[in-house]
Amino acid sequence: MRVYISDLSKYVGQTVELRGWVYNTRSSGKVKFLQVRDGTGFCQCIFFRGECDESSFTEFEKLTQESTVYVTGVVRAEPRSPGGYELGAKNLEIKHITENYPITPKEHGTDFLMSQRHLWLRSKNQHAIMRVRSEIISAIRSFFDGRGFTLMDAPIFTPNACEGTSTLFETQYFDDKAYLSQSGQLYAEACAAAHGKVYCFGPTFRAEKSKTRRHLIEFWMVEPEVAFNDMYDNMDLAEQFVEYIVQRVLTNRADELKVLERDVEKLKPIKTPFPRLHYKEAAEIIKKENPEFIIGDDFGAPDETIISSKFDKPVFVHHYPSAIKAFYMKRDPKEPESAMGCDLLATEGYGEVIGGGQREDNLDLLLERLKEHGLKQEFFEWYLDLRRYGAFQSAGFGLGLERTVAWICGLPHIRETIPFPRMYGRMYP
Amino acid sequence: MRVYISDLSKYVGQTVELRGWVYNTRSSGKVKFLQVRDGTGFCQCIFFRGECDESSFTEFEKLTQESTVYVTGVVRAEPRSPGGYELGAKNLEIKHITENYPITPKEHGTDFLMSQRHLWLRSKNQHAIMRVRSEIISAIRSFFDGRGFTLMDAPIFTPNACEGTSTLFETQYFDDKAYLSQSGQLYAEACAAAHGKVYCFGPTFRAEKSKTRRHLIEFWMVEPEVAFNDMYDNMDLAEQFVEYIVQRVLTNRADELKVLERDVEKLKPIKTPFPRLHYKEAAEIIKKENPEFIIGDDFGAPDETIISSKFDKPVFVHHYPSAIKAFYMKRDPKEPESAMGCDLLATEGYGEVIGGGQREDNLDLLLERLKEHGLKQEFFEWYLDLRRYGAFQSAGFGLGLERTVAWICGLPHIRETIPFPRMYGRMYP
Numbered sequence: 001m002r003v004y005i006s007d008l009s010k011y012v013g014q015t016v017e018l019r020g021w022v023y024n025t026r027s028s029g030k031v032k033f034l035q036v037r038d039g040t041g042f043c044q045c046i047f048f049r050g051e052c053d054e055s056s057f058t059e060f061e062k063l064t065q066e067s068t069v070y071v072t073g074v075v076r077a078e079p080r081s082p083g084g085y086e087l088g089a090k091n092l093e094i095k096h097i098t099e100n101y102p103i104t105p106k107e108h109g110t111d112f113l114m115s116q117r118h119l120w121l122r123s124k125n126q127h128a129i130m131r132v133r134s135e136i137i138s139a140i141r142s143f144f145d146g147r148g149f150t151l152m153d154a155p156i157f158t159p160n161a162c163e164g165t166s167t168l169f170e171t172q173y174f175d176d177k178a179y180l181s182q183s184g185q186l187y188a189e190a191c192a193a194a195h196g197k198v199y200c201f202g203p204t205f206r207a208e209k210s211k212t213r214r215h216l217i218e219f220w221m222v223e224p225e226v227a228f229n230d231m232y233d234n235m236d237l238a239e240q241f242v243e244y245i246v247q248r249v250l251t252n253r254a255d256e257l258k259v260l261e262r263d264v265e266k267l268k269p270i271k272t273p274f275p276r277l278h279y280k281e282a283a284e285i286i287k288k289e290n291p292e293f294i295i296g297d298d299f300g301a302p303d304e305t306i307i308s309s310k311f312d313k314p315v316f317v318h319h320y321p322s323a324i325k326a327f328y329m330k331r332d333p334k335e336p337e338s339a340m341g342c343d344l345l346a347t348e349g350y351g352e353v354i355g356g357g358q359r360e361d362n363l364d365l366l367l368e369r370l371k372e373h374g375l376k377q378e379f380f381e382w383y384l385d386l387r388r389y390g391a392f393q394s395a396g397f398g399l400g401l402e403r404t405v406a407w408i409c410g411l412p413h414i415r416e417t418i419p420f421p422r423m424y425g426r427m428y429p
Numbered sequence: 430m431r432v433y434i435s436d437l438s439k440y441v442g443q444t445v446e447l448r449g450w451v452y453n454t455r456s457s458g459k460v461k462f463l464q465v466r467d468g469t470g471f472c473q474c475i476f477f478r479g480e481c482d483e484s485s486f487t488e489f490e491k492l493t494q495e496s497t498v499y500v501t502g503v504v505r506a507e508p509r510s511p512g513g514y515e516l517g518a519k520n521l522e523i524k525h526i527t528e529n530y531p532i533t534p535k536e537h538g539t540d541f542l543m544s545q546r547h548l549w550l551r552s553k554n555q556h557a558i559m560r561v562r563s564e565i566i567s568a569i570r571s572f573f574d575g576r577g578f579t580l581m582d583a584p585i586f587t588p589n590a591c592e593g594t595s596t597l598f599e600t601q602y603f604d605d606k607a608y609l610s611q612s613g614q615l616y617a618e619a620c621a622a623a624h625g626k627v628y629c630f631g632p633t634f635r636a637e638k639s640k641t642r643r644h645l646i647e648f649w650m651v652e653p654e655v656a657f658n659d660m661y662d663n664m665d666l667a668e669q670f671v672e673y674i675v676q677r678v679l680t681n682r683a684d685e686l687k688v689l690e691r692d693v694e695k696l697k698p699i700k701t702p703f704p705r706l707h708y709k710e711a712a713e714i715i716k717k718e719n720p721e722f723i724i725g726d727d728f729g730a731p732d733e734t735i736i737s738s739k740f741d742k743p744v745f746v747h748h749y750p751s752a753i754k755a756f757y758m759k760r761d762p763k764e765p766e767s768a769m770g771c772d773l774l775a776t777e778g779y780g781e782v783i784g785g786g787q788r789e790d791n792l793d794l795l796l797e798r799l800k801e802h803g804l805k806q807e808f809f810e811w812y813l814d815l816r817r818y819g820a821f822q823s824a825g826f827g828l829g830l831e832r833t834v835a836w837i838c839g840l841p842h843i844r845e846t847i848p849f850p851r852m853y854g855r856m857y858p
Contacts, residue, residue, distance in 0.1 A: 002657070004625065006577060019657040021622070021819045039625025039656060040577060066819040096820040118619040118811045119818060121581075127623060134580040141570060148435060148469060151563040152550075155849040156585075156632050157647055159856050171600040171609070173646075173856055174638065180600070187849055190547035190858070193450070194556055196433065196468025202632060203585050209603065217602075218586055227468060228431070228448040382547045382858035389548060390450045390495040391525040420584040420616055427588050427602055429619070429811035 005041035008085040011075045018043060018087065021122075022067045022098075025060070032060050034089070036071060037122075044078075045071045045087040056092035065104070066122070068096040110415075117420055118429045128256035129416055132249055133405045139248040140201065140222050140399075143241055149224060150195040153202050154184025160379030167206045180205040183398060186328070186383050188225035189359060192394055193386060199224040209424050213413040214301065214351060216402055218422040225396035231330075231340040231358040234395035235316050238344055238354055239274045241399070242314060246270040249408055262410040266348060269312045276316040279338065282307055298324045305349035314353070318342035327369040330360045342397075350407035356397020363387035434470035437514040440504045447472060447516065450551075451496045451527075454489070461489050463518070465500060466551075473507075474500045474516040485521035494533070495551070497525040539844075546849060547858045557685035558845055561678055562834045568677040569651050569828075572670055573628045578653060581620040583613025583629040589808030596635045609634040612827060615757070615812050617654035618788060621823055622815060628653040638853050642842040643730065643780060645831055647851040654825030660759075660769040660787040663824035664745050667773055667783055668703045670828070671743060675699040678837050691839040695777060698741045705745040708767065711736055727753045734778035743782070747771035756798040759789040771826075779836035785826020792816035 003016045020038030027033070030049040035042055049057055052073075063069070073089035102116050103123065113120045120126055144151070157171075157178040169180040184200035191198040201222040208215055226237065246267055249257070257264055277285075283295045286303045293303055298320075307315055319338040322331050329339035341357030360366045366387055370377055377384070386392075405417035415421045420429065432445045449467030456462075459478040464471055478486055481502075492498070502518035531545050532552065542549045549555055573580070586600075586607040598609040613629035620627040630651040637644055655666065675696055678686070686693055706714075712724045715732045722732055727749075736744055748767040751760050758768040770786030789795045795816055799806055806813070815821075834846035844850045849858065 004577065019821075020625075021821075039579075039621070039623060068819045068821050095822075098818045101818050118616075118814060121620060121623040130579060130581055130620075130624065134574075137580055138570070138574050141567070145563075145567050148433065150468075150559060151566055152559055152848045153632075153649070155647060155851055156634075157851050157856055169600045169602075171598045173598075174636075174853060176856060178856055187547075191550060191559075191848060192468070194468060194550040195559065196449075203582075205585075207603075218584060220582065385547060389527045389530050390497045392448075392450075392497050393524075419581045419620060422584055422586050424603060427586055427605060427607055 005036070005038050005043045005083065007040075008043065008075050008083065012077055012085070013075065015072065015074050015090070016087075017070055017072045018045070019070045020068075022063050022065055022069060024065075025063050027060070032057065034060070034063065034069070034071065034092075036069060039127075041083050043083060043085065043087055044081055045073060045089040047089045047092070052089050053091050056089070059092055059094055062094065062097060064098050064101070066098040066101045067094060068098070069094055114415065114421070114426060115428070121419065124259055126416065128259040129405065129409050129411070130419065131256045132253050132260075132409050133401075133417060135249055135253045136245055136401065136405060136408065137220075139245045140241075140401075142248075143244045144197075144199045144224060147197070149197040149199050150191070152188070152191040152195065152198045152200055154181060154187035154200045154223075156181045156202070160376075167208050169205050169207050182206060183221065184223050185225065185396060185398065186380075188223050188396060189383070189386055189394055192225040192227040192396075193390060193392060196228075197224070197226050211424050212301075213415075214403065216414055216418065216421055216423060219418070220401040221398045222401065223396060223398040225394060227392050227394050229358075229395040230393060231318060231342055231395055234356055234358065234397060235274075235276060235318070235342050238342070238356065238397050238399075239272045239314075239316075242274075242344065242354070243270060243272050245404065246408060257409070260409050260411075262408075266312075266410075267408065270314065270347070274313050274316055274344070275311055276318060276342075277307070279317055279319045279321065282315075282317045285310065296321050296323070301351055304345050304351045308345045308347055308349055308351075312347060314347055315345050316342050317345065318357075325357075327373040327375060328359050328366070330358045331365075340395075344397075346403070346407045348407070348410075350403065352400075353403050353407060354397050354399045356395065358393070358395040361387060361391050361393055363391065434465070434467050434472045434512065436469075437472065437504050437512065441506055441514070442504065444501065444503050444519070445516075446499055446501045447474070448499050449497075451492050451494055451498060453494075454492050456489070461486065463489065463492065463498070463500065463521070465498060468556075470512050472512060472514065472516055473510055474502060474518040476518045476521070481518050482520050485518070488521055488523055491523065491526060493527050493530070495527040495530045496523060497527075498523055543844065543850070543855060544857070550848065553688055555845065557688040558834065558838050558840070559848065560685045561682050561689075561838050562830075562846060564678055564682045565674055565830065565834060565837065568674045569630065569670075569830075571677075572673045573626075573653060576626070578626040578628050579620070579624040581617070581624065581627045581629055582631050583610060583616035583652075585610050585631070589805075596637050598634050598636050611635055612650065613652050614654065614825060614827065617652050617825060618812070618815055618823055621654040621656040621825075622819060622821060625657075626653070626655050640853050641730075642844075643832060643835075645843055645847065645850055645852060648847070649830040650827045651830065652825060652827040654823060656821050656823050658787075658824040659822060660747060660771055660824055663785055663787065663826060664703075664705060664747070664771050667745075667771070667785065667826050667828075668701045668743075671703075671773065671783070672699060672701050674833065675837060686838070689838050689840075691837075695741075695839075696837065699743065699776070703742050703745055703773070704740055705747060705771075706736070708746055708748045708750065711744075711746045714739065725750050725752070730780055733774050733780045737774045737776055737778055737780075741776065743776055744774050745771050746774065747786075754786075756802040756804060757788050757795070759787045760794075769824075773826075775832070775836045777836070777839075779832065782832050782836060783826050783828045785824065787822070787824040790816060790820050790822055792820065
C-alpha cells in the first residue's frame with residue numbers, strides 16, 4: 001500500500017510503500033539507514049541484514065543523493081525521529097540513480113542556486129518557504145470567502161495603464177496593443193458595484209529595470225474592494241486581514257518557521273488594532289532621523305524602516321500628499337491637498353505590504369485628475385461610467401503576496417518567495 | 430447600523446441602514462415600494478406615508494434605475510419576500526441619481542452588452558454566474574488544500590513554448606523575448622519533485638484567431654501534478670475532483686442555478702466512477718454517427734458531443750494516438766503508438782474540460798520527442814534535468830475554469846463565464 005510520509009501515523013504496524021528520493025544514507029555493518037523525502041516529509045528507513053531482502057541490502061550501496069526509490073516496510077512509532085515514525089525496511093526498489101546532483105551540502109552562491117531553481121526548490125529551506133507561501137494564499141482566500149466576498153479576477157490584458165506607461169509590458173493583441181496588468185483595482189471597482197464586496201488575486205507585472213531585494217517583475221497581488229467603505233473602514237478591514245494571515249501561519253506552519261529559524265516572538269504581537277499615523281506625523285518622525293527627507297515626498301525604504309522601528313506592529317500611514325498618489329485617489333474634502341490613501345508598513349523594516357485607500361467617486365473631479373496625470377480619457381470611459389451610473393463611495397487595497405511571504409518568513413530578499421522568480425536579468429528556468 | 434442584505438436575518442426587529450442601488454420602484458398612493466440591491470442580495474423597502482420621513486416620501490419620486498441610495502428602517506421577516514425579509518423604511522438618503530442607465534429591462538444584443546460588461550455584471554444572470562464561478566474556484570482550492578497539495582504557481586513569463594509557438598503572445602523582456610504561459614505543467618513537474626503533490630492555478634494565454642463558443646484568449650487553468658502517479662491514478666484523482674466541484678456547487682449555489690434556470694437533474698448524477706474509453710473504443714462510437722471521422726485523428730467538437738451524448742456522466746478517453754499529443758506525454762510501452770494521455774469530456778456536449786496524462790520520465794525518449802516536435806533542446810534543459818536527477822513517474826492534468834463554469838451553469842457561450850472576457854476582436858472594457 002502506497003502512502004505519504006505525512007500520513008504515517010495512520011499506518012503504525014502496517015506494511016506500506018514509500019515513494020521518494022534519497023536525502024541521506026548511512027551504513028554501519030549489518031544495519032543501513034536511508035533517509036527518504038517524498039515532498040510531504042522525511043522518513044528514516046532502517047535496513048537490518050536478515051530482516052530485509054538480501055538484494056536490497058546489497059543494492060543499498062548504489063544509492064546517491066536524489067536517487068529515486070520505492071521502499072516497502074513496516075511503520076513504527078519512534079519518538080526520537082523528527083517526524084515521530086520510522087520504517088523497518090523489507091524491500092528497496094531503485095527506480096533511478098542520480099549522478100552528480102548539482103546541489104550538494106556545501107555552500108553555493110545565490111546566482112548558481114537561482115539558475116538551478118527547478119532543483120533548489122527541493123532543499124529544506126526552500127521547501128519550508130513554499131509551504132508558508134501556500135498557507136498564506138490559502139489564508140487570504142479563506143479570509144475573504146468567509147466574509148461574503150466574491151472572487152472576481154481582473155483581466156491581465158488591458159487597453160490602458162493605471163499608473164503611467166513607463167513600467168508596462170506591451171504585447172501585440174492581434175491588431176491592437178495590449179498592456180499587462182499592473183493592478184486589477186479599476187476592474188474590482190466595477191465588480192464591487194455588482195457584488196458589494198469583491199476581491200481579485202492574480203499575477204501583476206512591472207517592467208522595472210531595478211535589482212532590489214523588494215522588487216519582482218512578476219508578482220501576485222490580492223486586491224479587495226468594498227462598495228460604500230471609506231478610508232477608515234478600509235484600514236479596519238486591512239488590519240483584520242493581516243492579523244488573520246500572520247496568526248494562521250503561526251498556528252499551521254510552526255514547523256516551517258522553525259526550519260527557517262524565524263523569530264516568531266516578533267510575529268506574535270501582530271494583532272489589531274494597528275497604529276495609524278497621518279502622513280504629517282510620519283514625516284516628522286522620519287525628519288528627526290533623516291534630516292534630508294523633504295516633507296511632501298514619498299518615503300524611501302530607509303524612511304519606512306525608521307517608522308516601523310518605532311512599533312512592534314505594522315503601522316498605517318494615511319493622508320499622503322495627493323501630488324504623489326494615483327489619479328483615482330479621493331482627496332479629503334477637509335484637507336484638499338491630502339489623498340485618502342492608506343498604506344501599511346510591515347514590522348522589522350520590511351516596508352510597504354499594503355497600498356490602498358478611498359476612490360474618487362465624483363465624475364468631474366475624476367476627469368480633472370485624469371487630465372492632471374496626462375491620461376487619455378477615452379481609455380477610461382468605462383471606468384468613468386461607474387461615476388455616471390450609481391456613483392458610490394468605495395475603498396480597497398492591494399497586498400503584495402511576495403513581500404508578505406518575505407516578511408513572515410524573515411527573508412532578506414524577495415527572490416526566494418515565489419517558485420520561479422522573474423527579475424531584471426533573469427527569466428530562466 | 431450599516432448591514433448587508435445577506436445578513437438581514439440577524440437583525441429582525443432592529444433599525445439598520447442598507448446601502449445599495451435602486452433595482453425597481455413602485456408607488457400606489459400612500460405606500461411606495463423600493464427594491465434595493467447591494468450586491469449580496471435584494472430587499473424590498475416599504476415606505477408608508479406617516480411612518481417614514483415626509484421628505485423621503487417626496488424624494489422617492491426622483492429615483493431611477495441604478496440610483497445610489499442609503500435606506501434606514503426596521504427589519505421584518507416576510508415569508509412572501511424572495512429573501513425572506515423586508516425593510517419598514519424610515520429614511521431615504523439619495524447619494525446619486527442615475528440618468529439614462531444603458532441597460533434597460535428590454536432585450537439588448539450581445540455585442541452591446543459585452544461593450545457594457547462593466548455594467549452588465551450587475552444584472553441578475555451575470556451576478557449568478559459570477560457567484561457560481563467564485564464557488565467553483567473556492568471548491569478547486571479546497572479540494573487540493575484539503576488533500577495535502579501545495580499550491581505552487583507557475584510563472585507567466587516563460588522563455589520557451591510548451592506546445593509550439595504559433596499561438597503564443599510575445600513581449601519584450603528587457604533584452605530578451607518572453608512568451609506568455611500557455612500551461613504551468615512543466616513547472617508543476619519540477620515542483621512535484623519538491624512537494625510530492627502540487628497544483629498551480631493561474632491565467633493562461635492562447636493567441637487563437639478563432640471566434641468559437643468554447644475559446645477565450647485569456648483563461649484560467651488549474652493544473653495538479655502528482656509525483657509517482659500513473660495515468661490510472663490520474664483519472665481517479667480527476668473524477669474525484671470533478672465530482673467534488675459539481676456537488677459543492679449544487680449544495681452551495683442552488684439559488685444561483687435556479688436564477689440561471691439550470692436543469693440540475695443533469696448535474697446530480699455526476700458522481701464517481703466515470704466511464705473510461707480507450708481512444709479506439711471512442712473512435713468506433715464516433716465512426717458510427719460520423720462516417721467522415723478518420724481513426725487516428727483528434728476529435729472535433731461534434732465528435733465529442735457524439736460521445737458525451739451516450740452517457741449521463743463525464744467520460745474519460747485515454748490512449749490517444751501519440752502523434753496528436755504533446756511531446757511530454759509518455760507512450761504506453763504495451764502499445765507504443767498510444768500516448769498515456771487521458772482527457773475528460775463533460776456531459777451534454779460541453780466538450781473537453783480536462784486534458785492530462787502521464788509524463789515521459791525517460792531522458793532519452795524525451796530527447797527524441799523534442800526533436801520530433803522541432804523544439805529546441807536548450808530551452809528545455811531545466812526540464813530535462815528532472816529526468817537526470819531523481820527521474821520519477823508523474824501524472825497530472827489541467828482543468829479549464831471557464832469551460833467548467835459554462836458547463837455547470839449551462840451556458841451556450843464561454844464569454845459570460847469570466848468577469849472581463851478577452852476574445853479575438855475584444856479587449857474592452
